[in-house]
Amino acid sequence: MEIKIELTKHPKEKPSSENLGFGQVFSDHMFMMDYTEGKGWHDPRIVPYGPILYDPALMVYHYGQAIFEGLKAYRTRDNHIVLFRPDENMKRLNQSCERLCIPKVDEEFALMAMKKLIEVDKDWVPDAPGTSLYIRPFIYATDPYLGVRPSNTYHFLIITGPVGAYYKEGLNPVKIYVESKYVRAVAGGIGAVKTAGNYAASLKAQQEAKDLGYTQVLWLDGVERKYVEEVGTMNVFFVIGNEVVTPELNGSILPGITRKSCIELLKHWGLKISERKISIQEVFEANEKGLLKEAFGTGTAAVISPIGELYWNEQRVILNGGKIGELSHRLYDELTGIQYCEKPDPFGWVVPVV
């Protein structure tokens, strides 16, 4: 398929690289492709970023058949633009499609389209330290139909926008509330894929935790309400003695690409990393024994998000004196170093765009 390109006649003013937020500013163009039952994915095109006319019966508003991915393009010091493991995002995109009964896309084609879009909007990739171009590929159901069944038509879009350093004042540890009332997902459900409903389901707990002065929640499993699953919209790691532990992928945890990269880095460094069940009780007991050294979240937006405090069952744990831990820092430096091509990339994770 050939990608048609229609360039904007009204380029927008770009925000200063120094004062970028997250998710509010979008580049001049977007990629779009349609799916029609019997015809497959068709009409791939890069067009000016702008609103789309939709029938109010659009299935996605009613039945949430929607999936997405999130990744970033980085401007290197020598002015190249690169992506970090985008093939992993495309693979997960299709896993999400599979679970949500959405027709799969050709991963190589989608990645090519993404690169093309970034090339067209290459001036939108910011250059201040820690900034990047956030990339959001997403697919949603577009039948104007009220009835519960998979849609026969879909739109696949890629939109992008410049984003600032996630931590404006440096890598500050966050306060986390261990969630005992709400559940994010359960095995057999949709927790292991990036679909809209998982995020909607997380809002209430997040809001209540914020009202109590916490940044995010730590999710426990929905069956026994004992085992750690994720933190906010990130995966979670604990450093206990000389073991680094992250919950094993159990069908309700999102298989994060930053999670995967951390595991691979930790192995590469010769550290003991275990993917296993870990109860919140074990975490708190490890702390009592003086073994809980660090905890951190991993995700595309923040890369590494150190946890400074955990609250559970009327107990409060301050980790590493509320300061960022050594391993959290090392992982953050290594991953961002690789992403911006400031450090060697022994795994071949970095993919050039321009």
Added chain:
Amino acid sequence: MEIKIELTKHPKEKPSSENLGFGQVFSDHMFMMDYTEGKGWHDPRIVPYGPILYDPALMVYHYGQAIFEGLKAYRTRDNHIVLFRPDENMKRLNQSCERLCIPKVDEEFALMAMKKLIEVDKDWVPDAPGTSLYIRPFIYATDPYLGVRPSNTYHFLIITGPVGAYYKEGLNPVKIYVESKYVRAVAGGIGAVKTAGNYAASLKAQQEAKDLGYTQVLWLDGVERKYVEEVGTMNVFFVIGNEVVTPELNGSILPGITRKSCIELLKHWGLKISERKISIQEVFEANEKGLLKEAFGTGTAAVISPIGELYWNEQRVILNGGKIGELSHRLYDELTGIQYCEKPDPFGWVVPVV
């Protein structure tokens, strides 16, 4: 708040009352109202039904913050138009809002707006037996923003459309597959409210059941995978000996209005109705003992959907010889009789529109 009314200049052709489907045809007008943080719900209006321009970063596409209701308006034999327990729908709409961090609406105002819309489109309420006007109130997040938090803006819409009799060839019992692999919802999650994500989560199981020749799935609980929860997008009832059993509302089951009405009717009739835990094992054992007389689903679309066959664990149960049961039939006749004002309404369930 005053509702502005802009009538269409291009009324559409109405489909024949005899050949109506479900959810594909929409009336000439829609109700719409906006929410802006700090300003509340504002600008209620009835406008010609038509597409709306939306930014591709619209939060609902990405994070699924969306809820809805479904109910019907019925044309009576003496040419009035009535609603069935619409206050219950408005109450549940707000319960869904609460769980999804969506600002609540004024229930009385929303109901008044709905009646106004139906009045404007009163000619769209079909008159063939078993037909009705399906009404879909829904709210979704409209911030153009990529970040997981509740939206600051929303749209509340009501759209309507004429729908046919659910069972074109009469009340035929359906074949149901008891789902052991996928889970719909779990306590602490969003299963008890009408939000988009629940329906997206149900598609895969429904598709696999269809491929095996079944109409719908029977959902089991997500914790022990033993207890019956719902059937497809309906609540479920079993007649065991002289007891009618429906799963108790446990935080993961949708509190259906047809369910509630059936319970009230059964009590009114002096029958033994229990809201309690019921395992699928108990259902199959009751069958072996010859005690399982009937099973049926309840919901707005079908009212009563008799179950003719259950498949679980390589065991197949044929209910009531695959025919509709006596109680299923009685409930269907009574409920539809009340809805169309053909039978007395001792509970005051019916609300006149025009």
